[in-house]
Amino acid sequence: MNRIATVSHPRSSPLSRRHLLAGTAGGVAALAAPALLRAQPAPVKIGLLHPVTGFLAFSGQQCREGALMAIEAINAAGGIRSLGGAKLEPVLGDAQSKPEVGAAEVEKMNEAGVAAIIGAFSSAISLATTQSAARYGIPHIVDVGVSDQIVQRGLANTFRFCPGYGLIAQIAIDNLVALNDAAGKPARTVAIVHEESLFGTGTAQLLQKELPARGFEVVEVAKHANPTRDFTNVVLKLKALAPDIVIPANYYNEYVLLARTMRQQGVRPKAIYSVLGGAASSFKFVKEFPDDAAYIMDCNHWYDPRKAEALELRRKVEARGLFYTYEVFLAHEAVRLLADALERAGSASRERIVEALATSRWDGHFMPYGPTRFVNGQNEGARPVNTQVLNGTIEVIFPAEFASARPVFPMPRA
Amino acid sequence: MLEPSILTASLVHGLANGAVYALVALGLSLVYGVLHIINFAHGALLMAALYGVYFLVERLGLDPYAAIPILVPAAGAAGYLLHRWVVAKASRGREEAVLLVTLGIALVLENLAVALFRSDTRTIETGWAFAMVAVGPALLPAAKLAAAAGALLAVALLWALVRATDLGRAIRAVAKDREAARLVGIDVEHVFALAFAIGTATLGAAACLLLPTYYVSPQVGHGFVLIAFTIVVLGGMGSFWGAFWGGLLIGVVESLGGLFLGESLGQIGIFAIFIATLLLRPTGLFGRAV
Numbered sequence: 001m002n003r004i005a006t007v008s009h010p011r012s013s014p015l016s017r018r019h020l021l022a023g024t025a026g027g028v029a030a031l032a033a034p035a036l037l038r039a040q041p042a043p044v045k046i047g048l049l050h051p052v053t054g055f056l057a058f059s060g061q062q063c064r065e066g067a068l069m070a071i072e073a074i075n076a077a078g079g080i081r082s083l084g085g086a087k088l089e090p091v092l093g094d095a096q097s098k099p100e101v102g103a104a105e106v107e108k109m110n111e112a113g114v115a116a117i118i119g120a121f122s123s124a125i126s127l128a129t130t131q132s133a134a135r136y137g138i139p140h141i142v143d144v145g146v147s148d149q150i151v152q153r154g155l156a157n158t159f160r161f162c163p164g165y166g167l168i169a170q171i172a173i174d175n176l177v178a179l180n181d182a183a184g185k186p187a188r189t190v191a192i193v194h195e196e197s198l199f200g201t202g203t204a205q206l207l208q209k210e211l212p213a214r215g216f217e218v219v220e221v222a223k224h225a226n227p228t229r230d231f232t233n234v235v236l237k238l239k240a241l242a243p244d245i246v247i248p249a250n251y252y253n254e255y256v257l258l259a260r261t262m263r264q265q266g267v268r269p270k271a272i273y274s275v276l277g278g279a280a281s282s283f284k285f286v287k288e289f290p291d292d293a294a295y296i297m298d299c300n301h302w303y304d305p306r307k308a309e310a311l312e313l314r315r316k317v318e319a320r321g322l323f324y325t326y327e328v329f330l331a332h333e334a335v336r337l338l339a340d341a342l343e344r345a346g347s348a349s350r351e352r353i354v355e356a357l358a359t360s361r362w363d364g365h366f367m368p369y370g371p372t373r374f375v376n377g378q379n380e381g382a383r384p385v386n387t388q389v390l391n392g393t394i395e396v397i398f399p400a401e402f403a404s405a406r407p408v409f410p411m412p413r414a
Numbered sequence: 415m416l417e418p419s420i421l422t423a424s425l426v427h428g429l430a431n432g433a434v435y436a437l438v439a440l441g442l443s444l445v446y447g448v449l450h451i452i453n454f455a456h457g458a459l460l461m462a463a464l465y466g467v468y469f470l471v472e473r474l475g476l477d478p479y480a481a482i483p484i485l486v487p488a489a490g491a492a493g494y495l496l497h498r499w500v501v502a503k504a505s506r507g508r509e510e511a512v513l514l515v516t517l518g519i520a521l522v523l524e525n526l527a528v529a530l531f532r533s534d535t536r537t538i539e540t541g542w543a544f545a546m547v548a549v550g551p552a553l554l555p556a557a558k559l560a561a562a563a564g565a566l567l568a569v570a571l572l573w574a575l576v577r578a579t580d581l582g583r584a585i586r587a588v589a590k591d592r593e594a595a596r597l598v599g600i601d602v603e604h605v606f607a608l609a610f611a612i613g614t615a616t617l618g619a620a621a622c623l624l625l626p627t628y629y630v631s632p633q634v635g636h637g638f639v640l641i642a643f644t645i646v647v648l649g650g651m652g653s654f655w656g657a658f659w660g661g662l663l664i665g666v667v668e669s670l671g672g673l674f675l676g677e678s679l680g681q682i683g684i685f686a687i688f689i690a691t692l693l694l695r696p697t698g699l700f701g702r703a704v
Contacts, residue, residue, distance in 0.1 A: 053532045053534050054534060054535070055535050057534055057535075096532075196678060222676060222677065223676060223677065223678050224677045224678070225677065225678060227535050227629060228677065229537075229627065229628050229629050230627070232423070232424070232427050232669075233424060233427075233669065233672035233673045233677060233680070234677060236420045236423050236673060237420070237673060239420060240417055240420045253535075253537075260544055264544060264546050264553060264555070265423075265553055266553070
């Protein structure tokens with residue numbers, strides 16, 4: 001073009017030549033534009049890494065469902081706008097309920113070229129996957145793992161949206177004290193039943209340290225394996241010790257079995273007050289075993305019931321025949337947190353996403369957290385909620401701002 | 415600290431578990447008594463039987479106890495064929511080779527289970543799984559009680575089979591002296607396979623009794639095979655009543671250990687007994703010095 005212009009107008013001024021060039025370029029651009037608009041921007045691959053088989057299979061599958069539903073919704077709404085409407089493409093991984101398998105899955109996801117990873121439900125698995133992901137600088141949002149070690153290793157790629165067990169145990173104890181004081185201090189002794197991995201052991205240690213300072217005597221700390229198919233011995237011991245409060249910290253299957261065995265053996269403390277009870281605030285437990293679940297209290301992850309999106313998602317999840325458990329909504333919101341970061345990063349590069357997450361001030365979520373603010377990878381505004389199973393459903397009893405029922409404590413004698 | 419009622423409950427619980435352990439150990443002891451081999455595939459075969467029950471319950475909607483008449487003959491037939499076609503053929507009659515072959519079968523079965531069913535822990539839900547029965551001051555899940563009763567019945571039937579039938583006499587003859595048995599016209603290879611079949615059939619029964627209160631996963635056999643070995647060594651290798659009483663004792667030790675030392679450490683009692691038996695009475699409680 002340049003040459004033709006020069007040859008046909010040998011004496012034309014540089015200005016006119018530039019005019020011509022600009023005009024030609026404009027025309028070419030105009031011709032090319034429709035093709036550009038038609039081309040799909042490359043999808044952004046997101047690793048969803050959960051224990052969908054093994055003893056954590058139920059929880060892992062719930063996480064995966066929640067994350068997939070969020071991806072579907074984001075794609076249906078036009079994808080990531082700052083990336084020209086790029087769609088999110090899930091890359092699924094199964095940690096088989098084992099940390100080492102989780103770490104191996106990260107390697108595969110790295111090969112697959114994921115922009116970020118969301119996972120991995122359990123604390124022990126998340127510790128392994130975040131560390132593996134850090135080697136490749138893959139941003140990793142921890143959806144559920146509550147061990148505080150996850151965010152205490154200085155890993156720049158690791159972000160946790162939900163609260164850790166340090167804060168949860170603290171708030172749980174504060175609320176327990178408030179509850180006990182309001183009822184005239186009927187409870188003094190506590191027994192803790194916890195699972196043997198990082199989450200249960202860590203939570204139990206925190207409680208064991210804090211409770212005596214707040215006027216409670218810890219009379220028993222019982223550790224059990226995963227899976228456990230028989231809680232008779234644990235429950236018989238509880239029967240002998242007759243603690244006022246039983247605090248379970250374990251996963252779904254064991255929680256249900258423990259609660260049922262307690263009822264069978266006639267062990268009825270003043271409260272079953274879970275800290276991160278695997279089933280205590282699960283609609284599945286309440287629906288399947290309403291009698292065993294009645295009056296159980298829990299300090300756990302919970303959505304803000306004042307937010308319409310939370311209730312809308314609940315309807316959608318239940319329409320699919322699934323239970324709306326904390327795994328579902330935490331994984332769902334973790335994906336949306338990532339989508340917000342992608343939107344602001346305007347790039348699918350791992351470094352840019354890490355930067356965007358680190359400076360995140362996202363308030364579009366439906367958790368009772370306020371805008372996100374990450375300090376060393378931990379979302380500082382994250383808070384747990386206290387729930388109690390009352391009249392066959394799960395009610396929020398703390399915090400007062402959005403409590404839907406008054407706590408029943410001590411629980412009535414059957 | 416502990417009330418007698420709690421102790422009794424734990425004791426009754428241990429006896430109920432022990433009855434099922436005894437049944438599993440008897441199958442192992444019988445195979446040892448006749449074939450003079452340790453069947454390392456015992457745990458893996460129990461795992462296979464548990465998957466059998468699981469699928470009969472889940473796919474066909476059978477009651478786990480109604481699966482007994484299907485699973486016992488099926489497990490027996492599988493055991494017979496396994497011995498005839500795999501164990502006997504691959505070992506060429508050498509006892510140390512038999513040991514390795516059974517170990518190989520265990521590895522193949524476990525990995526096959528992982529490949530086919532993944533490493534999930536599976537359980538069945540039955541309407542009566544949480545029904546309770548009062549046994550004296552103790553409350554026992556009905557399914558545990560049924561399992562114990564079923565195991566005791568199976569032990570009695572096995573005893574009758576070994577004592578009062580021609581097959582039982584042939585088995586005992588082969589166990590005592592296989593050459594002499596051959597001389598009087600007993601088909602020794604057939605009896606070997608039958609003993610293996612009976613050992614496997616007891617696992618079929620044990621699986622049906624266990625699953626309502628237990629779970630199945632590809633690794634589920636490990637725990638049982640260790641307990642069964644301990645029982646067989648404790649009772650005396652190849653001794654029928656040794657395995658029976660050993661099973662009950664181990665059940666009680668496990669239960670009381672769990673009560674006093676906690677669920678994680680409770681199993682220590684079983685292995686302490688195992689080591690003590692080997693050190694102090696290597697022939698076992700009911701065994702004879704060789």
